[in-house]
Amino acid sequence: MTEPAPTKVDMEKIVSLSRRRGFIFPSSEIYGGLSSCWDYGPLGVELKRNVKEAWWRAMVQERDDVVGLDTSIIMHPQTWVASGHIKSFSDPLVECKNCHLRWRADEVSGNKCPSCGGELTEPRQFNLMFKTFMGPVEEEANVVYLRPETAQGIFVNFQNVLNTTRKKLPFGIAQIGKSFRNEITTGNFIFRSREFEQMESEFFVKPGTDEQWFHYWLEERLNWYLKLGIKRENLRLRQHTKAELAHYARDCYDIEYQFPMGWAELEGIANRGDFDLVQHAKYSGKSLDYFDEETKEHITPYIIEPSAGVDRSVLAFLCDAYDEEPDKDEIRVVLRLHPRLAPVKVAVLPLSRRENLVKVATEIYAELRRCWTVSYDDAQSIGRRYRRQDETGTPFCVTVDFQSLEDEQVTIRERDSMNQIRVPIAALRDTLAAKLEGEDLFVLPPDGKIWKEGKDG
Ligand code: GAP
Numbered sequence: 001m002t003e004p005a006p007t008k009v010d011m012e013k014i015v016s017l018s019r020r021r022g023f024i025f026p027s028s029e030i031y032g033g034l035s036s037c038w039d040y041g042p043l044g045v046e047l048k049r050n051v052k053e054a055w056w057r058a059m060v061q062e063r064d065d066v067v068g069l070d071t072s073i074i075m076h077p078q079t080w081v082a083s084g085h086i087k088s089f090s091d092p093l094v095e096c097k098n099c100h101l102r103w104r105a106d107e108v109s110g111n112k113c114p115s116c117g118g119e120l121t122e123p124r125q126f127n128l129m130f131k132t133f134m135g136p137v138e139e140e141a142n143v144v145y146l147r148p149e150t151a152q153g154i155f156v157n158f159q160n161v162l163n164t165t166r167k168k169l170p171f172g173i174a175q176i177g178k179s180f181r182n183e184i185t186t187g188n189f190i191f192r193s194r195e196f197e198q199m200e201s202e203f204f205v206k207p208g209t210d211e212q213w214f215h216y217w218l219e220e221r222l223n224w225y226l227k228l229g230i231k232r233e234n235l236r237l238r239q240h241t242k243a244e245l246a247h248y249a250r251d252c253y254d255i256e257y258q259f260p261m262g263w264a265e266l267e268g269i270a271n272r273g274d275f276d277l278v279q280h281a282k283y284s285g286k287s288l289d290y291f292d293e294e295t296k297e298h299i300t301p302y303i304i305e306p307s308a309g310v311d312r313s314v315l316a317f318l319c320d321a322y323d324e325e326p327d328k329d330e331i332r333v334v335l336r337l338h339p340r341l342a343p344v345k346v347a348v349l350p351l352s353r354r355e356n357l358v359k360v361a362t363e364i365y366a367e368l369r370r371c372w373t374v375s376y377d378d379a380q381s382i383g384r385r386y387r388r389q390d391e392t393g394t395p396f397c398v399t400v401d402f403q404s405l406e407d408e409q410v411t412i413r414e415r416d417s418m419n420q421i422r423v424p425i426a427a428l429r430d431t432l433a434a435k436l437e438g439e440d441l442f443v444l445p446p447d448g449k450i451w452k453e454g455k456d457g
Helices: 011-020 042-061 078-083 151-155 158-165 210-227 275-284 310-321 355-368 382-391 402-407 425-436
Strands: 024-026 038-040 066-068 090-095 102-104 124-127 130-133 143-146 171-180 195-205 235-239 251-259 262-273 290-292 297-299 302-309 322-327 330-335 346-350 374-376 396-400 409-414 420-424
Touching (some): 011 024, 011 322, 038 042, 042 066, 042 171, 042 310, 078 151, 151 171, 151 275, 151 302, 158 171, 195 310, 210 235, 210 262, 210 302, 235 262, 251 310, 262 275, 302 310, 310 322, 330 382, 346 355, 355 396, 355 425, 396 425, 420 425
Antiparallel strands (some): 024 038, 090 102, 090 124, 130 143, 290 297, 396 409, 409 420
């Protein structure tokens, strides 16, 4: 992490909003919480699912050259010998001789404890993998690990996927799932935790074409964040120095985001060469090569790996979307989330709880929720309800008022501009569908008169 970021949002605001509105809670909170573990609340789980869904669509479903996979978290222990994790997946750890707090040696300067100023021990390597036992007997022979990355499940299934899909190079295998790392230091909310989710794609290519594919994926991945609304000035690419490169990597760039605490890694894109397939072939004794029909040769593909964190992406999307603006005598807090990511797409708000209004509003609610995640809110003033929806990023509110009973029209109010238009109920679903797709269109009713523009209040 470098340079403090001059962004207007600070992490406390994000943590407080997340807690207050049910995005993210500390894990096991009634017991005092568990360090660096987090629970996603009702809105957080929707946001997180939408992030994963957007990644899966872009990385698997909209491509002919990538297939999906879902592998187990606990793998054969030899996996981690072959992958190099047993030997190399460690961080240098130092301990304070006075207060016994432990720190990552590369995150403290000098040999004084950042907490009490006590003297620190010499660094020793600390393996980050979580160990447990398979079966009832806790002995060395039964040791297994919780995976520290999802990638290895893909490598060990390379032949299975090749045989069952008959894919030709270049092609990729993608997976989303939980990973676990016994990080020495955690923090910055969900930025670094011990249990987190990854979205990884392993793209297998012919050696010699790896450079070109590496650059292709750098651009694709950067564009993914941009298309989902992250501001360009908050993203940058940073190439790893030779000293930083992981043991398997020939080259690597981080996509960094300007988080409130500074620029930090959001996603890594690595050229892993043939390291993984060669290692697993060696340790398993199984062939993991590919028969190139053009050259009639057996080759070991190179791998380009875009590897993103789900939780870090959620944090980046929250930070980037957070906005405050003056609103009369108050401050309007608004999450300007991309509609695809917004936890709730539409809120239906009857102006009052009068029976005839409720009837129309609940019918609209029932119809819209067949298409999207929709909420229904009839508590407090309409202004307050709009603000509640703004704060959780709902792109559109539909207000049913007394006039609706006469003209069969309702008001759509937009989160970002606060503009309001009136549309016939019959055209509401199609209008919202177009708006949620980002089209600035309104579906016209037969008489064409639907416009009633204006701002809140
Ligand atoms: N397979 C390659 C790999 O795992 P990595 O750079 O160690 O590479 C990839 O991790 C991504 O996973 C990171 O860019 C980050 O988004 C996420 N990640 C890694 N460690 C994390 C942690 N402790 N907490 C949250 N996210 C983490």
